[in-house]
Amino acid sequence: MSEVLEAPVQAKKEAQEFEPKIVAFLCKWCSSAGSDLAGVSRLQYPPNAVPIQVMCSGSVSPLYILSAFNKGADGVLVSGCHPGDCHYLKGNFFARRRIYLVQKLLKFIGLESDRFRMSWVSAAEGTKYAQVVADFVKDIKALGPQRKLKAKN
């Protein structure tokens, strides 16, 4: 009897304690600079997203995203310059197209497409970066841990 009762309690407790693991691919010129500005402005946001600086959001291969999920990420964020403002002229347009397809693919294989997000954060948008991470962490918490693509050890 007690086991039956404890199971949902345990699940609820797990959900409360669940701290999502998130990888954030940030382009060097806009979003990484924007996250630096969030730092300089001492804006507080959840520590779940670990940043990886890439030169351009256009360099983020779908393999990176799948690899992150495979390694246990609960969410993956790719953040680049606003469309039209890419430091490399058009890299983020490639990113945008690719990301759309990756989202379709994730959905197709049964993973919540919300686990993968793209945002446009400029070097002046420290506040936006903090908000993007905070929102993403909140949404991923609601989805719970990602197990579908995680490698079974």
Add this chain to the structure above:
Amino acid sequence: MTRRAGVFVCHCGTNIAATVDVKNVVSELAKDDGVVFSKDYVYMCSDPGQQSVIDAIKENQLDSVVISCCSPNLHEKTFREASSVGGLNPFQCEIANIREQCAWVHKDRAKATEKAIKITRSAVRRSLRDESLTPLGVPVTRKVMVIGGGIAGIQCSLDLANAGFDVVLVEKQATIGGHMLQLSETFPTLDCSQCILSPKMVEVSKHPKITLMVQSEVTSISGFVGNFKVKVHSKAQYVDPEKCKICDDCAAVCPVVATNQYDVGLTGRRAIHIPFAQAIPASYTLDEEACLGLNPVVCGKCKKACEAGAIDYDRKPTTTDIDVGAIVVATGFDLYGKDKLGEYGHGRYPDVLDGLQFERLCSASGPTGGHVLRPSDQKEPKNVVFIQCSGSRDPENHCAYCSKICCMYTAKHATLYKHHVPDGNAYVFYIDIRSGGKGYEEFVQRSMERDGVMYLRGRASKVYQSKGKLKVLGVDTLSGRNVEIDADMVVLAQAMVPSKGTAEIAKTLKIGRDKDGFLAEAHPKLRPVESVTGGIFLTGAAQSPKDIPETVCQASAAAAKVIQLLSKPELEHNPAVARVRESHCTGCEMCVDACPYEAITLVNGKAHVNEVLCEGCGTCSGTCVRAAIDVKNVTQLQVFEMISACMGG
């Protein structure tokens, strides 16, 4: 061979150490494969900190180094140089940003420490696969393009040309001079604006090193620092400046009257006109929008009247390709639109003027010959109200920022008015007086004490017309009373906003803008005249509101930065460029299409990278389905390793 990494974790005083358990980061990283040396230090960027990196490289034969500290934008250069002194290839030194991206944005010490470990480990994994790279030498085009021919562009062009560089000065209008030429006098000395600017304009026109392109705009740009290719579109030049004798015969017969922008709409001018007497190039110009159609059948009067034969209706717009090594953007400001200021009449009342219109009224070259007369009835106004912060410092409704120069130019306007109309009353509504600058505070005091300008501390809430008067409602917060003034004229000190077209030029050049639309500098304090894009510099009011001395100062600063850049025999090009793994490449050309720099071509059925053109963005590697192309030192393998580290593996 197993790699040997060294990890250095910085406390940054307490900036990092207050939130991140630095010792713990060091001890955790020390356990990692490949890490043979690790330490923490209170300030890694200090001399002893750098020396410890140098020593550790030598003593432990390190072949990769990770500094876990602040943003790579700050000290990557410092530590790469230190690594180089220690005998390590600088491209084998990586920065882990645990300050801006970790310590400063989190409070929970345990979680922040865990994140700092992941960030550092990720950098270590990357560094263990970093290869030794040598910068590529790239030739430099010793020519500069300056965009915008106001005082900022003029000063910058002259400084560059006098240093021996070829300059192309591109101006949208038919003449250089910008807003400064519209001014009557300048604060705080009250010297005549045209008298100090026109000699510089003449110097520009005569300078053998300066090519002036008026009625021209930059339409596209390609290339990179040291080697830009710029396309400039020029409107058709119907009047040949070489032949024009400035005799005015053409304007005398022109039947069309258009608004005179130089007098800010206070007067009219003909379709064929000279913008003002000192225009450079010294020539009449034909406003094709106002002209009856450039068709001799319809009009053609001016062509017939021109004895010099300077007018040719068949001229066509041109596009010119220009190679330059650096670009300076000096596109200036506009006044915040009066139409946005509903409380002051939306620009409906003819006697509510903007600051530039009032300048024209005071100017001897202006519509009234230097007499302050009301536009509506040409009478001398006896009560004039000046409203500061019209559109500035009003985050709810208008611009949040202070436009910086309005306190001073309002004091100047009120003083000039009192000089023109000694028996008149000048009232100034102000929030605060900001008069920092050499001789500025004294100037404001003089306007009150000697010239009797009445300063009222408070905002004017409304301007409306009643019985031929302009009623100004406001509040004097010092006496705590509401104020109502029957004014003959109202002058608004409107906010400065980036000039029309700033957004466009920023987009064309791929340089950022700040939240208010001004061009964004690379660092607000330490790199004030550089954009984030190498080789593109900023100056003048396009970057932020500023007055003439500050603009001139910044223009010379930008020139100095350009000279510094172009004085090197060749530029170093980042060697972290794309590389093709030929065994994997099938010649599908996806990377060729994706490359923003046309750096990839197909050679013998395989992708080939032109390393000088490649900027290392990695769009190719993100596109390649066979992982056949990679950017050196950010290879896919390295990114996979970094992802593992971020996941705690």
